Amino acid sequence: MTINLQKGSNALISASGQDAIIVHLGWKVPENYELDASAFMLNASGTVLNDDNMIFFNQPASPDGAVHYHNDKQLFTIALSRLNPAIQKIAFTLTLYEGVERRQQFKNLHQAEIEVFKDKEELVHYDLATQELNQETALIFAELYLNKGQWKFRAVGQGFNGGLAALCAHFGVSVDEEQPAPAPAPVPPKVEANNSAAAGSKMVSLEKKLKDKPALLSLVKKAHVSLEKVNLTQHRAKVAICLDISASMHSLYSSGKIQRLAEKVLGLACQFDDDGMIDVFLFGERAYHAEEMGIDNFPGFTKRLLERYPLEGGTSYGKVMKEVRNFYFPVNISANKPLVTKAAMPVYVIFVTDGNTTDQEETKRQVKGSSYEPLFWQFMAIGKTKKSAKGKGFFANLLASDFTFLEDLDVLPERYIDNANFFSVEDPEEISDAELYDLLMAEYPQWLKLAQEKQMLG
Numbered sequence: 001m002t003i004n005l006q007k008g009s010n011a012l013i014s015a016s017g018q019d020a021i022i023v024h025l026g027w028k029v030p031e032n033y034e035l036d037a038s039a040f041m042l043n044a045s046g047t048v049l050n051d052d053n054m055i056f057f058n059q060p061a062s063p064d065g066a067v068h069y070h071n072d073k074q075l076f077t078i079a080l081s082r083l084n085p086a087i088q089k090i091a092f093t094l095t096l097y098e099g100v101e102r103r104q105q106f107k108n109l110h111q112a113e114i115e116v117f118k119d120k121e122e123l124v125h126y127d128l129a130t131q132e133l134n135q136e137t138a139l140i141f142a143e144l145y146l147n148k149g150q151w152k153f154r155a156v157g158q159g160f161n162g163g164l165a166a167l168c169a170h171f172g173v174s175v176d177e178e179q180p181a182p183a184p185a186p187v188p189p190k191v192e193a194n195n196s197a198a199a200g201s202k203m204v205s206l207e208k209k210l211k212d213k214p215a216l217l218s219l220v221k222k223a224h225v226s227l228e229k230v231n232l233t234q235h236r237a238k239v240a241i242c243l244d245i246s247a248s249m250h251s252l253y254s255s256g257k258i259q260r261l262a263e264k265v266l267g268l269a270c271q272f273d274d275d276g277m278i279d280v281f282l283f284g285e286r287a288y289h290a291e292e293m294g295i296d297n298f299p300g301f302t303k304r305l306l307e308r309y310p311l312e313g314g315t316s317y318g319k320v321m322k323e324v325r326n327f328y329f330p331v332n333i334s335a336n337k338p339l340v341t342k343a344a345m346p347v348y349v350i351f352v353t354d355g356n357t358t359d360q361e362e363t364k365r366q367v368k369g370s371s372y373e374p375l376f377w378q379f380m381a382i383g384k385t386k387k388s389a390k391g392k393g394f395f396a397n398l399l400a401s402d403f404t405f406l407e408d409l410d411v412l413p414e415r416y417i418d419n420a421n422f423f424s425v426e427d428p429e430e431i432s433d434a435e436l437y438d439l440l441m442a443e444y445p446q447w448l449k450l451a452q453e454k455q456m457l458g
Helices: 163-171 196-209 214-229 247-254 257-272 301-308 317-328 360-370 394-399 404-410 433-440 444-453
Strands: 003-005 010-014 020-028 035-042 067-070 075-079 089-096 111-118 121-127 138-147 150-160 238-244 277-283 287-289 347-353 375-382 420-425
Touching (some): 003 150, 010 121, 020 035, 020 089, 035 067, 121 150, 238 257, 238 317, 257 301, 317 347, 317 360, 317 375, 360 404
Parallel strands (some): 347 375, 375 420
Antiparallel strands (some): 035 089, 067 075, 089 138
């Protein structure tokens, strides 16, 4: 008798672990949509042993010979008895080929199903609730997993952005970067150097541009001093700020503290990018890409911002991180394209929040996925922490914030390169402008060096 699974439910497939099974995927899609199926063979940590454990049309058989993909029939045959003992789970996935470029999304799927057969008998069946999906271009459909010596099958139905690249990052697969065509003539490598003459010329130009904005010019000069310390006065990068618009941030906005913090970020952006602009993203329950903040519109910017985007009740990091990544690096990566993204300029994102997120797993996936992109996350938490409130009474601890998750993101494993840093302040104005800029540059130079070594920039 067939068991019809709902999202999150599971069923026993093999009590002995010696059976041969078939996993079949079926779908109906709009015209011009192309779906690709893959299976990721995972260890106890949820990652592949090596790149050979990703099974798809270009690599249809696993190293141990236990799993084969039949692209023409959209099915996987699995001999459980032949599986490498280190394999504890097999995740079955779908991706939209070039979904971003073609403006295609999983919400437009007409139908998607997955079923498991043993000895020609259908054991389980799962119909994906496509109405629960939105702009996603990748999907973990279901998983076959080992539990106390028995193999079970779970309906997952979890969609997320990023296509195959995001799946590869999530499961620890690396894809070799394609070699670029040789240039017509050799070009000397770009060197980040503190050229005092060039730095001085840049400051003169900024002083002329900001002559009628003395407060901002003062911030630019303070940022320049911090950049001199780390030899980055000639460095160029795009700068973005992600601002929490959850209701708990009300006093920080109404007091003008977030406005002044944004102006300090703009001071750094004037040093990093000649256009003197920062991209502004907002997150509460939802995520938004707001207008740019620059030297011509920064006065009263956050007040106008909240008129268009009122404070919301929840906090979701993962949604806005998707928004940021899709804005700067929108091109999907297919199975025969490089996983590592290369760009002329890196992106420096300052992420400001006063609380925890409701989507921790999605946030981790976004941080891991973005570690393959030239994008650096600087997390800045605002508020009294559990640590600072310790020993100050019940109510002090009750009202304090727990930033443990953000601290964990700073040391998150399974990333291509370390792409995040974290610090917290009880009040954004408790530290001087110079101290703030020094904190913002604490780990960025080391990340920049790693990104250059991995050929992510150039």
